[in-house]
Amino acid sequence: MNKEVKFNNLGFGLGLRPDHFQDIVGAETGVDWFEALTENYMGIPGHGQSSLLSTLLKIRKDYPIVLHCVSSNIGGTDPLDQIFLKELKALIQLVQPAWVSDHICWTGIHGLSSHELLPLPYTQETVDIVSNNIQQIQEALGMRFMIENASSYMAFEHSEMEEWEFISEIVKKTDCGLLLDINNIYVSSQNHDFLAETYIDNIPLENVGQIHLAGHRKKENGLLIDTHDQPICSEVFELLDYAYKKIPPTSVMVEWDDNIPSFDKYKAELMKAKNVIKKGLNNET
Amino acid sequence: MKLKDMQEQVFNYLSTKDSEVKELPFIKESKGIQRKTRLDSYKLSFKNRTVECVENDFSVTGIFLASDDFNQYIYNYLKQNPSKTHYINEISRGLPSYIKNNKPKAAAKFILDLAQLEWAMIESFYNFFNYKEQKKQDVAPGETKIVHNHSLVLMQNKWPLDKIWNDEKAYEEELSYLSIWTTEDRMVHIRSWTSLELTVLQLLKTHNSLEQCIEKIPDTYATEDLTQIFEKSLPRWIELGLLSLETS
Numbered sequence: 126m127n128k129e130v131k132f133n134n135l136g137f138g139l140g141l142r143p144d145h146f147q148d149i150v151g152a153e154t155g156v157d158w159f160e161a162l163t164e165n166y167m168g169i170p171g172h173g174q175s176s177l178l179s180t181l182l183k184i185r186k187d188y189p190i191v192l193h194c195v196s197s198n199i200g201g202t203d204p205l206d207q208i209f210l211k212e213l214k215a216l217i218q219l220v221q222p223a224w225v226s227d228h229i230c231w232t233g234i235h236g237l238s239s240h241e242l243l244p245l246p247y248t249q250e251t252v253d254i255v256s257n258n259i260q261q262i263q264e265a266l267g268m269r270f271m272i273e274n275a276s277s278y279m280a281f282e283h284s285e286m287e288e289w290e291f292i293s294e295i296v297k298k299t300d301c302g303l304l305l306d307i308n309n310i311y312v313s314s315q316n317h318d319f320l321a322e323t324y325i326d327n328i329p330l331e332n333v334g335q336i337h338l339a340g341h342r343k344k345e346n347g348l349l350i351d352t353h354d355q356p357i358c359s360e361v362f363e364l365l366d367y368a369y370k371k372i373p374p375t376s377v378m379v380e381w382d383d384n385i386p387s388f389d390k391y392k393a394e395l396m397k398a399k400n401v402i403k404k405g406l407n408n409e410t
Numbered sequence: 411m412k413l414k415d416m417q418e419q420v421f422n423y424l425s426t427k428d429s430e431v432k433e434l435p436f437i438k439e440s441k442g443i444q445r446k447t448r449l450d451s452y453k454l455s456f457k458n459r460t461v462e463c464v465e466n467d468f469s470v471t472g473i474f475l476a477s478d479d480f481n482q483y484i485y486n487y488l489k490q491n492p493s494k495t496h497y498i499n500e501i502s503r504g505l506p507s508y509i510k511n512n513k514p515k516a517a518a519k520f521i522l523d524l525a526q527l528e529w530a531m532i533e534s535f536y537n538f539f540n541y542k543e544q545k546k547q548d549v550a551p552g553e554t555k556i557v558h559n560h561s562l563v564l565m566q567n568k569w570p571l572d573k574i575w576n577d578e579k580a581y582e583e584e585l586s587y588l589s590i591w592t593t594e595d596r597m598v599h600i601r602s603w604t605s606l607e608l609t610v611l612q613l614l615k616t617h618n619s620l621e622q623c624i625e626k627i628p629d630t631y632a633t634e635d636l637t638q639i640f641e642k643s644l645p646r647w648i649e650l651g652l653l654s655l656e657t658s
Contacts, residue, residue: 196496279448
């Protein structure tokens with residue numbers, strides 16, 4: 126295993142939501158760090174004096190922040206959006222995040238956006254396109270980029286490899302970081318019938334810099350949907366325990382985007398994750 | 411199959427109504443879940459995010475548009491005006507223009523003005539939270555600085571849009587002078603003023619110094635009317651959060 130520390134362990138964090146600003150600004154929260162959704166703090170019609178951004182900068186004085194994007198379109202066949210990259214770079218200069226991440230997916234084509242995190246076929250052509258885009262982003266930002274495994278509800282007949290092989294190929298080509306979303310692995314394993322543990326056993330864990338946890342829902346049609354609107358289920362916590370024992374100490378966080386609970390309930394979910402990890406590591410020794 | 415071909419077909423599937431698209435054979439069927447079910451989970455999410463975003467942004471316009479199927483109307487709008495930016499808030503921007511060219515026969519007479527008002531309210535909200543500071547004129551020592559609420563939008567209209575907005579059933583033509591603005595509590599407000607009040611608000615909006623603003627008021631207005639504005643309306647505007655004053 127490569128012993129180089131690629132991303133610092135920030136401890137236990139939460140996804141930052143404006144609903145909780147009042148609970149966080151100037152308060153002692155017991156949370157180690159926060160992840161901000163990048164697109165909320167950049168763009169229309171510009172940033173610099175935004176009320177949201179100024180609150181983020183206040184929080185930044187007390188906590189490490191990481192930036193999480195949804196619009197890089199790293200699996201897209203269009204050229205990368207240079208305006209987006211420019212605005213992202215400006216935000217990075219302001220916020221000084223510990224790192225920046227986005228999902229392994231595509232979001233649009235021919236300059237049009239779906240605003241969805243759409244799945245990719247696992248082919249050599251896609252590996253090359255995604256890797257090329259990541260390299261361009263890393264060069265533009267001057268930092269190692271982190272990519273997250275997205276949950277998926279459909280797969281492709283023409284895929285040539287498994288998802289974990291696809292991710293491994295990309296990491297090998299780019300040496301980017303991995304944001305391991307445990308809930309997404311679980312959701313996809315149920316939707317596509319593979320063993321979540323096999324996934325974890327076969328990805329380049331030395332590049333994992335962050336772990337995501339969240340809740341999901343089962344639909345009547347049998348699909349699990351990554352809704353981020355409820356507590357984390359026991360199966361995802363079990364998978365967290367399994368994964369965490371295999372990777373170097375890594376930053377862990379909980380995200381919640383719909384039916385957002387009180388800050389205390391949100392934090393309680395993070396504490397559950399902390400206990401799962403602590404108990405798992407104690408049992409190992 | 412090339413990645414680009416797949417993406418073109420999937421994007422088309424997502425953005426087209428069910429009855430108009432064919433199944434995509436390159437999507438895998440597994441676990442007894444049909445490819446249509448799998449694709450439709452994305453389609454539903456796409457619809458919820460985009461169509462419902464526009465429907466919500468123009469919820470009052472939707473009522474007065476009197477379209478048989480507002481959902482289909484928005485679908486058609488998005489087909490002609492697909493999202494070209496990663497900022498989803500921009501997706502509704504073109505709807506007033508679309509309504510201008512695609513007005514249902516039964517639509518209210520003021521529908522275009524109402525749509526413009528609803529978009530102005532959305533813009534006001536996002537301007538409040540995302541304003542980029544512009545370079546300003548200097549305020550001389552001793553002058554009173556006007557601190558602007560950058561979400562403030564001023565409109566003159568031939569319809570009483572504030573009354574229509576408040577469901578007062580005022581559907582006859584009547585000139586209105588409106589201000590739209592957002593406050594820290596994330597509320598967007600709409601209010602009507604007199605013609606003179608709107609003129610003064612426009613001047614206040616474009617000046618940084620109260621004294622310089624007063625100098626620009628045309629001398630055609632009666633002194634007592636202007637006195638009334640600065641003694642009664644100005645404190646009210648400050649109280650409502652349209653602007654504030656700082657004495658240097």
